[in-house]
Amino acid sequence: MTRHIQLTEQGKLKHFLTIEGLDKALLTEILDTAESFAGMSEHQVKKVPLLRGKTIVNLFFENSTRTRTTFELAATRLSADVLSMNIATSATSKGESLLDTIHNLEAMHVDMFVVRHALSGAAHFIAQHTAPHISVINAGDGQHAHPTQAMLDMFTIRQHKKQFEGLKVAIVGDILHSRVARSQILALNTLGVAEVRVIAPKTLLPAQVKTMGVIPIHDMDEGLDDADVVIMLRLQKERMNSAFLPSESEFFRCFGLTEAKLKRAKADAIVMHPGPINRGVEIASSVADGPQSVILQQVSNGVSVRMAIMSMAMHSQGVTA
């Protein structure tokens, strides 16, 4: 069902809403396509005319400078025209419904919606109700999914580890509320890593966490032991001092990544974080800026991976370059 809506009849990517239902071949195609764009960023002219004359609408119902910026850059480097709408403060203030906004933009002959929304399922809902020629990319929906973030993480892992087989990956932090973690777990398992561990206090793990294909661990030392990849999650400030969490310093003591704790992982383990980082909360500055950190490479890869997903979704619709 989810597969159905994301793919064309020929099995090509049309919408990108969630990792769920996508197979290894398709995820690998995304990574391979992104690789062809990655070199381009170093060129004098960082543009290709793949989406010239296409109109891409950034529909950000939730504010996110970093994600919106990389999508905007990705679209611009594909030569598309970008319309960035801060929906929170515009059409809806005239009382128009989400669907009316969507249908009006459709009528203006736009080609793609990049959707960020605080409600889980928002991008999916738009994909179900929009015109057939329009592609929808999920740029984060509630606590459900953030699939482009997961794919740029996969790209970064492959860049350093060459293959997914045999890897032990530890994801540390607030798994319960993290759309990033949910998408990462699906992608890692689809791509065939050996082991996905989730490291968190019990209050920050979903009840049925084992059904997600992960090993829950409550002790950081144990969780990092022999890991190839360590993914730290951002701790949302709004969770702090709530029922879920003790103090910031207590969290850092137990689940913050320090140089000492990182020694438990493999010597060539890489450290990842979706950003923006809270220095001294979930990660020590010395680790974030240290030799094993690939956090800024994740940001670079975010542009290439989004270019890949955007161009694949447009091309499945019959766009010819």
Place this chain on the structure above:
Amino acid sequence: MTRHIQLTEQGKLKHFLTIEGLDKALLTEILDTAESFAGMSEHQVKKVPLLRGKTIVNLFFENSTRTRTTFELAATRLSADVLSMNIATSATSKGESLLDTIHNLEAMHVDMFVVRHALSGAAHFIAQHTAPHISVINAGDGQHAHPTQAMLDMFTIRQHKKQFEGLKVAIVGDILHSRVARSQILALNTLGVAEVRVIAPKTLLPAQVKTMGVIPIHDMDEGLDDADVVIMLRLQKERMNSAFLPSESEFFRCFGLTEAKLKRAKADAIVMHPGPINRGVEIASSVADGPQSVILQQVSNGVSVRMAIMSMAMHSQGVTA
């Protein structure tokens, strides 16, 4: 006088401030030019280089996402560069006068102002005071005029009815405060429809309404009888519960468009609305989304019509493609 300022000495469109003073030939030229752009939206590459290297400034003193967006898309598809300024929150906060803002932008060698302002006459005022090579397009000024909206409505009517001769057009709602209605009435009469009816309670009709070349009617059934075109106006929430109006539900009962009332019009009558619609206030959802509604086609046509007006205004200034 108004004609004078809008046209070049050769009678070509230079500014587009109001329908007043423009003749049938010129309005028809706009519709014909728009038609040549309408097909383009379905193309793979929705761009023509007509205004490449031109700088168009969106001067929106009043917020309007939809209108600003279609103007921005129209400019982009003509390959112009667009500068969108939210004036309310910028230069004027440093206490600069409107004319100083205009003269400063002129000095930056911009080519066109698209002006939206809460005061009637604002676009006209700017056209009178700006440099001779600059075109001004009125994107809505107070309760005076919204001429690009009227022209996209005319385009939509012609698309469905082929010619204006013989048509009976009913405009329903708050005529008194509507710049859209004012421009529509002028355009319909210039293009030669048989009859323009305005349907509203007495409190929402201008005192001298008959001098506008319309038939005022206070009963909806009577007003819709045998109509070819039904144009619903948006009811401004801020008028509600004022001296002008009873309750929302009372308004809907008397002047809201329902399937039952629509039966009084011709069987092939089209239903129009400038948007955004208030479902259940001035129009029932079943009608807005029904087979006779052309509301979303109006939105599509808005891009083509604005491309036409922008390119005509620039070309009268000696731009060669």
Place this chain on the structure above:
Amino acid sequence: MTRHIQLTEQGKLKHFLTIEGLDKALLTEILDTAESFAGMSEHQVKKVPLLRGKTIVNLFFENSTRTRTTFELAATRLSADVLSMNIATSATSKGESLLDTIHNLEAMHVDMFVVRHALSGAAHFIAQHTAPHISVINAGDGQHAHPTQAMLDMFTIRQHKKQFEGLKVAIVGDILHSRVARSQILALNTLGVAEVRVIAPKTLLPAQVKTMGVIPIHDMDEGLDDADVVIMLRLQKERMNSAFLPSESEFFRCFGLTEAKLKRAKADAIVMHPGPINRGVEIASSVADGPQSVILQQVSNGVSVRMAIMSMAMHSQGVTA
């Protein structure tokens, strides 16, 4: 030291942070390059492909519509892609540090930062910490410098006076708090004018003002006597009614530029102002709009001068057109 950071090893402009440390030859190269762009603004197509495929980020921590707009236009007319970030309301609200924001944007392979910041030294700080291939342009930092404004002023002076040698230039107003004045004084002295006078009440002059190579004068008539160029500074409203200043009208009486006072200057003296002007506070409307005023030419020249600085900074990095 300052020279070091602004120039490449070959002595080419890499960053543009301050006039300090730049020699006459380099300032003249900027003016000559700007001249080649100045004619372009009158062309049908106001674009050159010099920076095609480059990404320029406007990092405005302080709001400034006019300066941001001219930088955006300059970048667009060089065919660069522009990302305008209103930092105050975005990334930093998630608690990210300035350096983390910079490093993240670097990772997205941007090419230039245009920085406006309320703190003196902000652009310099970013230039010191950013990746080697990135150029930084100071668009105003605290009370320190506004070097692109100074260069457009130099361009305007040369346009009217042909050469700097022998000129007497009077700068009038709040010298103490003005980054514009600081940069102007450095540029005027480097370019070799005969005399720079600063005219202000004692409370609005820096303590060691004579070390800046200027003649401090407290009487307006004396200061304007025989001047070739009169530069009025904007009076910041926030200084008014403070310890520094008497009332607005008292300031205008003593230091406001009127037609009568202007008669003390040379008959062909030009009147300049960085804008936006406070009519009737530091300058009479009749002077601002009068025949000796070149205020709007300054605005025009601002686009050409910024194009020159941006393209020179990019080309020193090895960009080939």
